[in-house]
Structure formats: structure tokens, C-alpha cells
Amino acid sequence: MSKILTEVLRANRNYRSDFDKADLPMPPGRQFAILTCMDARLDPAKYAGLAEGDAHVIRNAGGRASDDAIRSLVISYKLLGTREWFVIHHTDCGMETFTSEIMTELLNSSLKTASVDADGWHDCCEGPGSTEGKYINWLTIKDQAISVTEDVIRIKSHPLVPSDIPVYGYIYDVKTGGLIEVPTATEAGQAT
Amino acid sequence: MSKILTEVLRANRNYRSDFDKADLPMPPGRQFAILTCMDARLDPAKYAGLAEGDAHVIRNAGGRASDDAIRSLVISYKLLGTREWFVIHHTDCGMETFTSEIMTELLNSSLKTASVDADGWHDCCEGPGSTEGKYINWLTIKDQAISVTEDVIRIKSHPLVPSDIPVYGYIYDVKTGGLIEVPTATEAGQAT
Structure with missing residues (x-):
């Protein structure tokens, strides 16, 4: 067993040992979702103040409004009741x-x-x-303010997204831990 | 400003006020990535023991190995050096x-x-x-053990995924906080 796998399972045993969240319902309690980057430096639960059960968190490379992120957001709205969404990219993004x-x-x-060998996965x-x-x-991404704005607009324009959902655009600063508003995106995201 | 937006920005001010992670490098320090569900009850940093800077976290509806998740994993490997991946679905999934x-x-x-009105976003x-x-x-998803196995196999089989990357398959139990191994998936995920 690898060092990482051992460490992850040990950390999970600790988490499980005093777990007290068994009764949380499936729908997010605070009825919102965050789309953000997979970057290791970002912890959305910490930077946005989430406890288990609060909000959906969707993450991919860049925090982009890909078709798969749209799939997730539509499920989040339609089946699980979220009513406000955040798009949060970040400084110093890969x-x-x-x-x-x-x-x-x-x-x-x-x-x-x-390639797969006759006897299993190729190991080269x-x-x-x-x-x-x-x-x-x-x-x-070339410019975070532009990518956030483009992604908010893409989400708002998608035929499966109800137009009354506010979509807030922000940039997370990896040097300060702070969220910086992207005004154009956020204005586009607020219902008129 | 909505109640949720106010709360998120207040939480972020608190996080920022004693932020001490300004010097983390871009590549994940522990060189691994987790693909898991957006479900609000899951906090991968807590259930797998991650600090900021440790690992990439990719999340979508179901924790599925979508094309977009593959895009993120390949970037994670090729540009940012992760060398072990987890696929973690969960019980009671939407x-x-x-x-x-x-x-x-x-x-x-x-x-x-x-639809967009002449004066902006349609508000109906x-x-x-x-x-x-x-x-x-x-x-x-019909069965979590099957979906985890299918997704591990899809990732391992993808032409842009190096075949020597271990991909571990697990199910997170929302009632206990514990990780349950999916042996078929994990065996398929371990390099021979």
C-alpha cells in the first residue's frame, strides 16, 4: 500500500472516529453551489465558510463552466434546490x-x-x-477577470439554466486568502 | 446583497484575517488528486485529511469520470505532477x-x-x-460499486492517462464518514 493511500485511510479513520453528521439531508442546507478550481491551495469550505451539508462544490481545472459543470449545476438546481451560484477562479492558476x-x-x-497487456494494465x-x-x-485561461465573466455569462445563457438564478463572479487571491469581486460578471449574474 | 452572499463574504473575511498560506507552491505538495461528488455532505479535505496545498480535488455531480474530469486529471498529472488518483463516490447519492x-x-x-430581454436578463x-x-x-448511477469500477476503468483506459498511475476506488459512507474500498476498482487501479 502506498504512503499516500496509508495516510488518507488513517486520516479517514480519525474523521470517522468522531463523526456526528449522520443525519444530514441530501439537499444542501444553505441552497447554494460553488464552481471553483481543483487547485490544491484552495479549500472552498474554509474560504467560503462551509460546514458539511451546506452547499454543493463543483471543481475542475480552472473552475470553468464546462458542459460537465453545467450538468452538475442543473442537477444542483433542479433536483437538489440550490438557488444561488458562485463562479470562483483564482490568481496564479495553472x-x-x-x-x-x-x-x-x-x-x-x-x-x-x-495499452493493456494480456495479463493486465501495462506498467510502463x-x-x-x-x-x-x-x-x-x-x-x-489568459485573464481571470475575463474567464470569470465569460463563464458567468455562459452559465446564465445556457438554455437549461433558469434566468432568475444569481451567479456571482469572484477571484480567490492565493496570496491573501481573500475573494475579489469581478463586477462585470457579478452584475451579469444578478437578476434584474 | 443576498443573505448567502453576505455570509460567504463575512466567512471569507475571517479566513483572510489570519491567512498564513501565502507561500504555497502551485503543484500539490502530496502529489495526488481526488475525484469525488459535489454533494454538500462531503468535505474531501476533512474525510481524506487534506491541508491547503496538498492535493487536487475535482468534483462534479456523482464524482463521475466525465470528459471534463479526464481533462482535469491529465492537467493534474502532466503539468502539476500528481502521481496517484482516487475516485470516491458515496452512499445516498442524488x-x-x-x-x-x-x-x-x-x-x-x-x-x-x-431568454434575454432588451434590457438584460429575463427575470421570470x-x-x-x-x-x-x-x-x-x-x-x-444505479450502483455505487459499479459506477466506481466503471470510472476507474475508464480513467485507466483513456489514451491520455499514463498506465502506471494507481487509481484507487472508494465509496464514502455519509452515515459514518468512512471510506469503503471497492476492491475490483482498486485492483484494476493498481499498477501491475
């Missing part, structure tokens, strides 16, 4: 450090094409590369 | 409570088609419905 072309080239030059790590990266939109 | 057909019907019957909440839901795969 998504600013590359372009789709760079990612495609990296993958083309060094990442293994998947790097190979001749794969051109599959060309077929993925990596949703990179 | 994704077990409906089917794609039910979701499509719900949206078709009651969710507003997006419900309308004639939208057939857009037909075009989305909602990635519902």
Missing part, C-alpha cells in the same frame, strides 16, 4: 501557464498511448505520445 | 434518484428556455420547458 497548443504538443511528444510510464490531446479543449 | 429520461422530462416540462423563473436536456448525458 491554467494560465499553458495553451491548448502547448498541451497537445506535450502529450504528443511524451505521454503514453494507453512513458511512450511514443498520443495525438488525442488535439481533440480536447483544455479551457486554458 | 445521482441514484433519477434517470436521464426523468431528468429530460422534468426539464422539458418546467424549466425555462433561456419557469417557462415552457426545454428539450435541451435530451442532449446531455446526465451520468446517473
Whole structure:
């Protein structure tokens, strides 16, 4: 068992040992959702003050309003009753450090094409590369205020999103822990 | 300003007031990533023992290995150095409570088609419905052990995923706070 797996299971035993959240209902108690980045430095429960049971948290590379994030938000609204949403990108995001072309080239030059041996998963790590990266939109970011605004507008404009849901746009500052409003996005997000 | 927005910004001011994480590097310090559900009852930082800076956390409805989750995992590996991944679904998941057909019907019957007035966002909440839901795969779940196994296999089989990355499959029990291994998934996830 790897060191990480051992540590995660040990931490989970500690969490479980004094767990007192068995009776929380499925719908988020505070009826809101946050879409934010997967970045390791971000802890939405801490930076936005969430306890278990409070709010849906959707995270991907960049905190982007991908089709999958829209899927999650529509389920969040329609089946589980959230009525306000936040889009929170952040400073010093990895998504600013590359372009789709760079990612495609990296993958083309060094990442293994998947292969499975007769006896199971192939255990080699790097190979001749794969051109599959060309077929993925990596949703990179050039400017956080623009990406937040674009994502709020995309969510608000989506045919499956009710137009009366406020969508607040913010940037999390990894140097201060603070949330900075993106006014254009937030104005677009507030119901008129 | 809504009650929720006021509360989130107040919580953030508290977090910011004694923030001491300004010097964390961008790559996750413990070099792993967790893919899990957006469910409000789940706090991956607590159930898996994460501090800010430790690990990437990717979340969507169900914790599914969607194309967008794959995008995030490949970026996590290739640009930011994670080398072990967890797929963690959970008991009592909202994704077990409906089917794609039910979701499509719900949206078709009651969710507003997006519209924008001349003076801004339309402020009505419900309308004639939208057939857009037909075009989305909602990635519902019938059985958590099966969904975890399928998602681990999908990730391991993806042409952009190096085959030597262990992918551990677990179910989080919302009644106990504990992680339950999904052996088939985890065996498939361990490099041979």
C-alpha cells in the first residue's frame, strides 16, 4: 500500500472516529453551489465558510463552466434546490501557464498511448505520445477577470439554466486568502 | 446583497484575517488528486485529511469520470505532477434518484428556455420547458460499486492517462464518514 493511500485511510479513520453528521439531508442546507478550481491551495469550505451539508462544490481545472459543470449545476438546481451560484477562479492558476497548443504538443511528444497487456494494465510510464490531446479543449485561461465573466455569462445563457438564478463572479487571491469581486460578471449574474 | 452572499463574504473575511498560506507552491505538495461528488455532505479535505496545498480535488455531480474530469486529471498529472488518483463516490447519492429520461422530462416540462430581454436578463423563473436536456448525458448511477469500477476503468483506459498511475476506488459512507474500498476498482487501479 502506498504512503499516500496509508495516510488518507488513517486520516479517514480519525474523521470517522468522531463523526456526528449522520443525519444530514441530501439537499444542501444553505441552497447554494460553488464552481471553483481543483487547485490544491484552495479549500472552498474554509474560504467560503462551509460546514458539511451546506452547499454543493463543483471543481475542475480552472473552475470553468464546462458542459460537465453545467450538468452538475442543473442537477444542483433542479433536483437538489440550490438557488444561488458562485463562479470562483483564482490568481496564479495553472491554467494560465499553458495553451491548448502547448498541451497537445506535450502529450504528443511524451505521454503514453494507453495499452493493456494480456495479463493486465501495462506498467510502463512513458511512450511514443498520443495525438488525442488535439481533440480536447483544455479551457486554458489568459485573464481571470475575463474567464470569470465569460463563464458567468455562459452559465446564465445556457438554455437549461433558469434566468432568475444569481451567479456571482469572484477571484480567490492565493496570496491573501481573500475573494475579489469581478463586477462585470457579478452584475451579469444578478437578476434584474 | 443576498443573505448567502453576505455570509460567504463575512466567512471569507475571517479566513483572510489570519491567512498564513501565502507561500504555497502551485503543484500539490502530496502529489495526488481526488475525484469525488459535489454533494454538500462531503468535505474531501476533512474525510481524506487534506491541508491547503496538498492535493487536487475535482468534483462534479456523482464524482463521475466525465470528459471534463479526464481533462482535469491529465492537467493534474502532466503539468502539476500528481502521481496517484482516487475516485470516491458515496452512499445516498442524488445521482441514484433519477434517470436521464426523468431528468429530460422534468426539464422539458418546467424549466425555462433561456431568454434575454432588451434590457438584460429575463427575470421570470419557469417557462415552457426545454428539450435541451435530451442532449446531455446526465451520468446517473444505479450502483455505487459499479459506477466506481466503471470510472476507474475508464480513467485507466483513456489514451491520455499514463498506465502506471494507481487509481484507487472508494465509496464514502455519509452515515459514518468512512471510506469503503471497492476492491475490483482498486485492483484494476493498481499498477501491475
